Amino acid sequence: MRNKKRGLVALVYTLFVLFISTGSVQSSQLYINELLEANPPPQVLKEGPVVRVIQPGVQKSTPDEEHIEGEVEVESEPKPLRKVALTFDDGPDAHYTSRILDILKTEDVLATFFVLGEYVERYPELVKRIFSEGHLIANHSRTHGDLALLTNEEIIALELDPTSQLIENLTGYYPMMMRPPYGSLRPDSVNFLKETGWRIVRWSLDTFDWDSRRNQPEQIINRIKAQHHNGAVVLMHCNGPATTTVLPDVIRTFQELGYEFVTVMQL
Numbered sequence: 001m002r003n004k005k006r007g008l009v010a011l012v013y014t015l016f017v018l019f020i021s022t023g024s025v026q027s028s029q030l031y032i033n034e035l036l037e038a039n040p041p042p043q044v045l046k047e048g049p050v051v052r053v054i055q056p057g058v059q060k061s062t063p064d065e066e067h068i069e070g071e072v073e074v075e076s077e078p079k080p081l082r083k084v085a086l087t088f089d090d091g092p093d094a095h096y097t098s099r100i101l102d103i104l105k106t107e108d109v110l111a112t113f114f115v116l117g118e119y120v121e122r123y124p125e126l127v128k129r130i131f132s133e134g135h136l137i138a139n140h141s142r143t144h145g146d147l148a149l150l151t152n153e154e155i156i157a158l159e160l161d162p163t164s165q166l167i168e169n170l171t172g173y174y175p176m177m178m179r180p181p182y183g184s185l186r187p188d189s190v191n192f193l194k195e196t197g198w199r200i201v202r203w204s205l206d207t208f209d210w211d212s213r214r215n216q217p218e219q220i221i222n223r224i225k226a227q228h229h230n231g232a233v234v235l236m237h238c239n240g241p242a243t244t245t246v247l248p249d250v251i252r253t254f255q256e257l258g259y260e261f262v263t264v265m266q267l
């Protein structure tokens, strides 16, 4: 009887332990499930809700990306640079032409020099330097006389051809581009020169560097800021200090306005 009792107690105890254990397992499992629902493990996040979380982010970032791409495309498009040609008349001379060439070299700017035959004869080394540094050499007559006073044949025979011959002797290049001194040329001479293959170049922006009454640096810069335009042919000279003083600022001003410098031939 006592043994039976002891056996029954043992059985009840065992069943109790089993019940508790099973209950604990079940409640533990419930607890884990709740945790999983509340805080899914990383692998669930990756394949499940994270995709939905990322999706809005992607959608949100897409317009930004398009916006950025748009800006990049705008920046990557070649900016249509406006062009301007600096021209220097009446050289070469003993003092200013070499200084002008130094400045152009430092600033990496190409220009056009309308030279006089008489000075080409006097300063041949400067003509060679102008040519060798990549600038365009053009014809400004031999004596700087008023071409309106000459016949068409005289313009060629006395002024233009001798000057271009001298330049060709020094550089191998015979210029067929000319600028009449003072801009003075009769209409019939304009037609005659064009028919014989000459290109006549005047100017579209006079810096007035030649005029001591209005060639202070500030006046020249203000003139450029007021009159600049694409394709401008800028009139300057080789024969005065006003030009060399203001030239670095002239170059900077045009660059800040968005221009690149070319020779007249490249306009």
Ligand SMILES: [Zn+2]
Residues within 6 Å of the ligand: 089, 090, 140, 144, 181, 182
């Ligand atoms: Zn001149």
